[in-house]
Amino acid sequence: MKINGVPYRSVWVDPTDHRTVCIFDQTRLPFALEILHLSSSEQVAHAIITMQVRGAPLIGAVAAYGLSLALSSDPSDEAMEREASMLAATRPTAINLRWAIERMLQKLRPMNSQDRVEAAYKEAGLICDEDVAQNEAIGRHGLELLRNIKNRKKAEERINILTHCNAGWIATVDWGTALAPIYMAHDEGLDVHVWVDETRPRNQGAALTAWELGSHGVPHTVIVDNAGGHLMQHGQVDIVIVGTDRVTANGDVANKIGTYLKALAARDNDVPFWVALPSTTIDWRVQDGLKEIPIEERSPLEVTAVTGLTKGGQVETVRITPEHSSAANPAFDVTPARLVTGLITERGCCNASGTGLRSLFPATTGQ
Ligand SMILES: CSC[C@@H](O)[C@@H](O)C(=O)COP(=O)(O)O
Numbered sequence: 349m350k351i352n353g354v355p356y357r358s359v360w361v362d363p364t365d366h367r368t369v370c371i372f373d374q375t376r377l378p379f380a381l382e383i384l385h386l387s388s389s390e391q392v393a394h395a396i397i398t399m400q401v402r403g404a405p406l407i408g409a410v411a412a413y414g415l416s417l418a419l420s421s422d423p424s425d426e427a428m429e430r431e432a433s434m435l436a437a438t439r440p441t442a443i444n445l446r447w448a449i450e451r452m453l454q455k456l457r458p459m460n461s462q463d464r465v466e467a468a469y470k471e472a473g474l475i476c477d478e479d480v481a482q483n484e485a486i487g488r489h490g491l492e493l494l495r496n497i498k499n500r501k502k503a504e505e506r507i508n509i510l511t512h513c514n515a516g517w518i519a520t521v522d523w524g525t526a527l528a529p530i531y532m533a534h535d536e537g538l539d540v541h542v543w544v545d546e547t548r549p550r551n552q553g554a555a556l557t558a559w560e561l562g563s564h565g566v567p568h569t570v571i572v573d574n575a576g577g578h579l580m581q582h583g584q585v586d587i588v589i590v591g592t593d594r595v596t597a598n599g600d601v602a603n604k605i606g607t608y609l610k611a612l613a614a615r616d617n618d619v620p621f622w623v624a625l626p627s628t629t630i631d632w633r634v635q636d637g638l639k640e641i642p643i644e645e646r647s648p649l650e651v652t653a654v655t656g657l658t659k660g661g662q663v664e665t666v667r668i669t670p671e672h673s674s675a676a677n678p679a680f681d682v683t684p685a686r687l688v689t690g691l692i693t694e695r696g697c698c699n700a701s702g703t704g705l706r707s708l709f710p711a712t713t714g715q
Contacts, residue, residue, distance in 0.1 A: 349517040349531075351381065351563060358518045359401070359410050359476065361469065367420055369413040373400045374518060378559035379663050386410075389418035389431045396438040396445075399550065403519020404593040404629055405479050408448030411435045412472035415452050419468050423461035428453070440642040441602055441680045442593035443631040448475055476521045482626035483523035485694035490529025490589065490624055491536075493697070497586050498538055506539040506567075508586045510576055513547045513604035514556035515591025515624065525591040525624035527560065529692070534566045542568040543579060547604060549650040549677060573606050577613035588614050588621045589692075595623070595630045599685035599700030600637025605678055611687040623683075623700065624692040627709055637682040644679040651675035 349356065362368040362385060369386045375398065376382045384400060386392050392414030395401050401410045418431035436449045455471045456464050497507050513519075515526035523531065533540045542561055547553035554570050561568040571579070579585050588610055594602040601607070601623050614621040634640040652675045655665040669675065688700035698704035 349522060349560070349564065357476065357480070357522050358403075358406050359413065359521060361413070361473070366469075367417065369410065369417065371395060371401050371410060372518060374402055374556060375400050376663075377518075378555050379657050386414075387417065388421070389414045389435060392417060393435055393438050396435075402552070403514060404442035404444040404591070405483070405520040405525070405626055406518070407439060407442055408444035408628065409472065409476050409479055409521050411438070411445050412448045412452050412475050413469075415449065415456075416465065416468035416472050419456070419465050423464040425457075425461070428456060428464070439644060441644045442629075444593075444626075444628050447628050451475065479521040479626060479628070480523065482628070482694035483517075483520050483525060483528050486525055486624050486626065486692050487523055487528030487532045489694075489696050490526075490622070490692045491532045493587065493620075493622065493692070494529055494533045494538060494540065501586075506541045507533070508541050508543060508579075508584055510543040510545070510579070510585045510588045510610065510619075511557060512545040512553065512573075512576075512588075512590045512607050512610055514552040514560070515589075516557055516560040518556060518560060519591060520626075524560075525626065525692075526589040527557070528624065529589065530561075530566060531564060534564065540566065542566060543576065543585060544568050544570045545573050545576060545606065545610070546570055547606065548573055549646075549654075551654075552604065576610050577617075580613050580617040580619050585614075585617075585619050588619060590621075590623055592623050592625045592629055593680060594634070594637075594641050595625055595691065595700075595705075596634045596637045596640070596685075597630070597632045597705065598635050598637075598702045599688060599691065599705060600641075601683045601685070601688055601700065602637055602641045602643070602680050603683065605681050608681040608683045608687075611683040614689075615687050620689040621683075621687060622690055622692055622697075623688055626694055630705065630709070637684070641680075641682055643681070646677045646679045648675035648677055651677050 516524035
């Protein structure tokens, strides 16, 4: 995607030294656009844990480069296994992280240590290129859904889409998952408007989705997380599209906390609820999302405080709860497959079920 007319991906290798990995510091958006240069696997791990990079596909891609950086300083078997485990443990819910590390190890384990560094950067680059192609394909398939909605509307009526968290281009290597169809619809002149859930506690919607959509000129309105049900009751949402951090072999969907409540409201109001994902987000080894997907529990400080821009232009974090109140912060929830209208993948759309997924990915037996 472009920023001020310049095309960017969300992660790239510094062209001047061919080793350092560059990302946008997502904790600084939307107030500042800062590029971070990561030159060790520890720095990559820190960036993932602190959510300077986040979004399921992107943390997989960045972790793959993290392993490449580790091998640059020590390409031995011991170091590779140790650093791979360290990177895989940085966040628990998104399966793309473990998928990317596993793919790197499968490629690198049989190799001589002296050949590993070049091979690792090449494989990480392939992971990135494939992610871009998958998200572009998701965009094309999701665009069909939006065109169908438009065909059922009067000429002057816009398409209202609700989304949760940030599943845009900065959550992936490019395009995004849930936002890819929206960008394509906007680019071809469909009148789309996006209701952006702010997505407390970290406000990925208010900060990141709104920034992305605004930079691309897509009309959007930020709403508090609790407004979606009300808007659906009043016919102001045509479709919900969200991304996901892990989809089980049966089609259960883990995504940012609050997604489940949107799916319930959508079902009660006959609003289609779609989930967009590259196949790297499917965990074929897991069936029951509620029992088997680990849900990340983050710091209570993310709940008891908010960060924003003061009138003086300073970014500040302030407490919003009584000093001695405790807080809980489960970062994801699981939406059962029965509440999901369908999945948008790079191979097309399918039912959120084992049969639906197997109709598109018949040969996949595991990761
Ligand atoms: C294309 S990204 C889909 C998901 O990763 C996204 O919706 C999400 O929940 C991200 O969570 P985050 O905690 O910001 O990494």
